[in-house]
Amino acid sequence: MLTLDRVAAELAWPMATALFMLLGALIAIVVIRRARQRLQSRRLQQARSAHAVLVEEVRAGRIGYEEGLARLRALSEGESRSPFEDLLMADKHPPAELAALLARLCEDLGLVAGWQRTLTDRPAARSKSRMAGRPAPKHLRFGPLNFVLRSEAAEKLGIIRHQASWPVLVNALNDPNLSVRSAAARALARIQEPLSLPALTEQLEDAVLNPGSGISVGSSKMALACFPLVHAAPLRRLLEHADRRVRAVAADVVSIIFERAAAERPGGRLHLAGLAPELAEIFVTRLAADECPDVRARACDVIARLDSSIALPPLLQLADDFEWYVRLHAVRALGRLTITSLTALRQRLTDRHWRVREAAAQTLSARGARGLEALLEHFLTTEDRYSQEQVAEQIARAALMPACLEALAAPGGAVEARFVARMTRIGYDEAVAPNLGTGRQSRAHAYPEKAFARHPNSGNPAKLPQGIGADAQAPGTPERGPAGPGEPVAVGSAGPPALETP
Amino acid sequence: MLGFFSFLLAAYFVAGNGTYTLLMILSLASVWLHSRNHHSGSLQQLRESPLTPPATIIMPAWNEEDVIVDSVRSILQTDYPGVQVCVVDDGSSDRTLDRLIAAFELSPAILIAHPRLPSRPVRGFYVNPDLPNLLVISKENGGKPDALNAGLNMCRTPYFCTLDSDCILERDALLRLMLPVVNSPVPIVASGGIVRVLNGCTVTDGQVAKIDLPPSALERFQVVEYLRSFLFGRTGWNLLGGTVILSGAFALFQLETVLQAGGFSGDTVTEDMELVVRLRRWAVDRERTFRTAFTSDPVCWAQCPADLRMLGRQRRRWQLGLCQTLRKNSQMLFNPAFGALGLMSLPFQAFVEALGAVVELAGYLVIPVAACLDPSLLRFLLPFVLLSLAYSGLVSVSAVALEEFSYRRYRSARNLTILLVYALLENFGYRQIVLWFRFEGVMRFLVGSHRWEKVVHVAGGERAEVGVEESA
Numbered sequence: 001m002l003t004l005d006r007v008a009a010e011l012a013w014p015m016a017t018a019l020f021m022l023l024g025a026l027i028a029i030v031v032i033r034r035a036r037q038r039l040q041s042r043r044l045q046q047a048r049s050a051h052a053v054l055v056e057e058v059r060a061g062r063i064g065y066e067e068g069l070a071r072l073r074a075l076s077e078g079e080s081r082s083p084f085e086d087l088l089m090a091d092k093h094p095p096a097e098l099a100a101l102l103a104r105l106c107e108d109l110g111l112v113a114g115w116q117r118t119l120t121d122r123p124a125a126r127s128k129s130r131m132a133g134r135p136a137p138k139h140l141r142f143g144p145l146n147f148v149l150r151s152e153a154a155e156k157l158g159i160i161r162h163q164a165s166w167p168v169l170v171n172a173l174n175d176p177n178l179s180v181r182s183a184a185a186r187a188l189a190r191i192q193e194p195l196s197l198p199a200l201t202e203q204l205e206d207a208v209l210n211p212g213s214g215i216s217v218g219s220s221k222m223a224l225a226c227f228p229l230v231h232a233a234p235l236r237r238l239l240e241h242a243d244r245r246v247r248a249v250a251a252d253v254v255s256i257i258f259e260r261a262a263a264e265r266p267g268g269r270l271h272l273a274g275l276a277p278e279l280a281e282i283f284v285t286r287l288a289a290d291e292c293p294d295v296r297a298r299a300c301d302v303i304a305r306l307d308s309s310i311a312l313p314p315l316l317q318l319a320d321d322f323e324w325y326v327r328l329h330a331v332r333a334l335g336r337l338t339i340t341s342l343t344a345l346r347q348r349l350t351d352r353h354w355r356v357r358e359a360a361a362q363t364l365s366a367r368g369a370r371g372l373e374a375l376l377e378h379f380l381t382t383e384d385r386y387s388q389e390q391v392a393e394q395i396a397r398a399a400l401m402p403a404c405l406e407a408l409a410a411p412g413g414a415v416e417a418r419f420v421a422r423m424t425r426i427g428y429d430e431a432v433a434p435n436l437g438t439g440r441q442s443r444a445h446a447y448p449e450k451a452f453a454r455h456p457n458s459g460n461p462a463k464l465p466q467g468i469g470a471d472a473q474a475p476g477t478p479e480r481g482p483a484g485p486g487e488p489v490a491v492g493s494a495g496p497p498a499l500e501t502p
Numbered sequence: 503m504l505g506f507f508s509f510l511l512a513a514y515f516v517a518g519n520g521t522y523t524l525l526m527i528l529s530l531a532s533v534w535l536h537s538r539n540h541h542s543g544s545l546q547q548l549r550e551s552p553l554t555p556p557a558t559i560i561m562p563a564w565n566e567e568d569v570i571v572d573s574v575r576s577i578l579q580t581d582y583p584g585v586q587v588c589v590v591d592d593g594s595s596d597r598t599l600d601r602l603i604a605a606f607e608l609s610p611a612i613l614i615a616h617p618r619l620p621s622r623p624v625r626g627f628y629v630n631p632d633l634p635n636l637l638v639i640s641k642e643n644g645g646k647p648d649a650l651n652a653g654l655n656m657c658r659t660p661y662f663c664t665l666d667s668d669c670i671l672e673r674d675a676l677l678r679l680m681l682p683v684v685n686s687p688v689p690i691v692a693s694g695g696i697v698r699v700l701n702g703c704t705v706t707d708g709q710v711a712k713i714d715l716p717p718s719a720l721e722r723f724q725v726v727e728y729l730r731s732f733l734f735g736r737t738g739w740n741l742l743g744g745t746v747i748l749s750g751a752f753a754l755f756q757l758e759t760v761l762q763a764g765g766f767s768g769d770t771v772t773e774d775m776e777l778v779v780r781l782r783r784w785a786v787d788r789e790r791t792f793r794t795a796f797t798s799d800p801v802c803w804a805q806c807p808a809d810l811r812m813l814g815r816q817r818r819r820w821q822l823g824l825c826q827t828l829r830k831n832s833q834m835l836f837n838p839a840f841g842a843l844g845l846m847s848l849p850f851q852a853f854v855e856a857l858g859a860v861v862e863l864a865g866y867l868v869i870p871v872a873a874c875l876d877p878s879l880l881r882f883l884l885p886f887v888l889l890s891l892a893y894s895g896l897v898s899v900s901a902v903a904l905e906e907f908s909y910r911r912y913r914s915a916r917n918l919t920i921l922l923v924y925a926l927l928e929n930f931g932y933r934q935i936v937l938w939f940r941f942e943g944v945m946r947f948l949v950g951s952h953r954w955e956k957v958v959h960v961a962g963g964e965r966a967e968v969g970v971e972e973s974a
Binding site: 012013015016019020022023026027029030031033034038092093145148155158159178182183186187189190207211212213214215216217218219221222225252253256259354358389390392393396397398399427428430431 | 535538543544546547548551552553609610611612613614616629631683684685686687688882885886888889892893895896899900902903906907915918922926
């Protein structure tokens with residue numbers, strides 16, 4: 001009678017034997033493969049040196065293109081296809097000039113045609129023009145693993161920035177495999193063919209509205225953000241989309257494009273006349289008033305890159321938005337303008353959300369001497385404890401304490417005393433004490449060239465000097481008057497701070 | 503009775519090894535494809551794009567004076583745009599904080615905290631304006647989960663990465679960890695990478711300059727074990743959607759999700775595993791999409807225990823934490839609402855990894871006794887033992903083979919030979935030792951122990967005196 005143990009005993013021996021044989025075969029495969037790779041690696045190393053020299057010589061004009069091409073063909077005879085391609089594209093991020101040369105070489109060697117055929121899912125047969133080596137392994141050419149080849153083909157077309165391949169890459173955006181679609185998007189971002197933008201914007205729209213169907217939102221955004229501003233007009237459709245998520249994501253992309261374009265211009269500003277008028281109009285008048293707070297927040301980043309005279313009014317309005325993160329973005333954006341409103345930034349120091357207060361303090365401290373003046377004036381006049389703490393934290397964190405004390409120093413020391421007293425009251429006495437009476441030279445005049453001074457080593461903080469530690473502010477104590485030439489920055493002027501002049 | 507136990511042993515063998523086989527097949531294909539399909543273009547795009555989400559590396563530290571400065575130097579060199587570093591000194595009794603202050607010229611700063619998670623009181627913050635992306639928090643001792651929560655309270659980036667203080671991160675590891683998060687069409691809540699054994703490697707300027715195998719047998723066995731665990735186990739479970747753990751030494755999480763789920767919990771000694779499982783439960787409760795990623799190329803190098811005493815501490819803690827996590831989340835077992843995690847992964851962890859330690863140890867005792875009492879059982883038991891040895895050897899050798907076919911970090915033929923030999927020898931002594939430690943871990947769970955046994959790492963040939971830290 002068959003019993004379980006009999007069955008087990010009958011099966012166990014053959015299975016154990018089979019497993020031991022499998023184990024032995026696996027070890028043999030590993031060892032043989034390692035030995036083969038060692039030989040191949042030596043050969044590749046020699047070939048790499050030869051290829052690199054040849055390509056460099058053609059690039060430098062030391063040998064003619066045709067001669068270089070012929071010698072590359074000769075070198076590639078007998079090589080496997082993939083290693084040869086890898087050798088040609090050893091530099092995955094070639095400069096434009098080298099990319100153009102590689103594109104031409106790859107075209108004449110038949111590689112581009114092969115990659116294009118791979119992407120359109122045809123078998124990787126030999127090209128008529130003596131393409132190097134053998135075709136790819138069968139297990140990759142056909143079946144579900146073919147996506148590896150398609151993905152590599154898209155990547156390589158992107159590395160050499162083969163302009164004419166853009167239609168093939170646009171088609172590949174609809175490939176059934178995610179990694180192929182992502183590689184195609186990256187390649188299109190490198191090539192930056194304006195005609196491919198509508199397809200990429202459709203991908204972004206699809207990614208937002210139907211997650212999981214195409215490439216990720218992150219990949220789409222990154223691809224689109226690589227395009228220059230002059231080609232950004234097709235993004236208008238997304239900026240006017242009915243779905244607020246699409247508008248928000250599109251605004252993100254455009255803000256990156258704007259930022260890059262602005263950084264390339266003198267002064268880091270974009271003139272309205274140089275923009276597509278419809279784009280500027282969309283941001284300044286429509287997106288800044290969009291119903292969706294995510295869109296309004298992102299609009300701040302774009303508006304900040306325009307001329308200050310155009311950017312200031314909408315940003316001031318957005319700094320009063322009812323959503324905290326819109327105010328946060330607006331405050332940060334105000335900090336990027338050459339002309340800004342210190343008053344508006346000061347008002348945000350008493351914002352109800354701590355992130356906005358923090359951003360306002362950071363923005364003011366980065367505005368140089370006038371920003372520091374505004375911070376100190378606010379600190380000395382406000383009764384809002386949260387606001388005081390925020391200012392104190394920013395002063396401590398940015399190592400501005402010496403500069404503050406220098407700025408407040410005056411005969412009699414009443415203002416300085418009030419500052420110290422307030423700092424002490426909110427618990428910042430240990431940050432203040434080491435800086436008192438040190439005779440340190442002022443660095444306030446170094447703003448904005450050097451924003452931060454080194455914080456003194458307060459490992460053993462001195463005790464507060466006598467007479468300082470309580471609020472020494474008596475009613476009627478005169479504030480210091482306007483600064484004279486060569487004196488530290490005055491604090492306590494009669495009216496609210498004026499607009500900062502460029 | 504013996505026959506019944508033999509049947510039980512055989513059933514356990516089939517269930518456990520059947521699952522391992524499935525994980526192995528899935529992982530072999532996945533890791534090989536990933537290594538083949540990896541494109542540098544995607545990393546470069548992530549590196550250059552202003553749209554790459556900023557991230558904070560949170561590094562809790564307790565009595566790590568020997569390694570902390572090198573570790574922080576290493577992560578400050580991380581090739582990632584907008585990376586922030588937050589080191590949390592969890593009330594060290596040695597000079598960990600002093601060394602950090604001296605090495606990075608830190609000064610105390612009074613920062614406003616807006617904590618969303620409870621933690622032990624913070625003693626102070628330390629910053630250097632010339633290193634604006636570095637923040638050191640000094641707090642009262644509360645254990646690793648507590649220290650991580652203190653770091654989360656000061657984290658401002660949408661993602662954070664946990665990193666142990668004795669680990670070295672490869673420069674592009676964080677980029678690789680973020681890649682699946684950015685590329686995935688569906689939101690990724692957590693992303694894990696592979697931990698490799700640092701022992702034996704040469705470290706220069708905070709980076710691994712030369713990869714080599716450690717000198718001792720114990721450490722070499724652990725190299726094989728780590729390869730098997732990460733290349734097979736984690737990869738396979740991630741493919742099935744049953745990820746239970748992303749190594750706490752090195753994992754990326756979405757900040758807001760973790761905050762809403764309550765942060766790291768101190769009621770188990772493996773807070774990393776407990777968090778991943780709890781995140782899954784939290785997502786199902788709120789009908790949110792939950793996806794994790796595990797990729798085999800972002801690398802963190804960590805020291806492994808160099809002697810049996812430290813190995814025992816590590817493995818007991820892991821086993822204890824596993825049991826605690828399973829008990830805490832027992833309602834997820836066999837629950838279809840949690841997908842592969844509830845139907846496959848957690849039952850596997852419970853019956854094979856957790857209880858399996860007891861079953862296997864019992865097997866080592868029962869089989870010889872059974873053979874003595876009834877020699878006729880030998881015709882079943884002997885091939886069974888050989889079968890299990892062959893299978894275990896095959897899994898370990900397959901892990902080494904996969905490493906060879908994919909990343910080949912151990913380049914020399916000598917190292918490959920050593921790895922293969924140790925993969926074969928693993929089942930003759932090392933496995934049994936680890937089994938005993940795992941059994942001790944289960945026993946500690948049964949008696950209700952909650953001791954966090956710290957593993958001491960040797961630096962510069964000196965061994966620090968250490969006790970056992972009692973967690974809060």
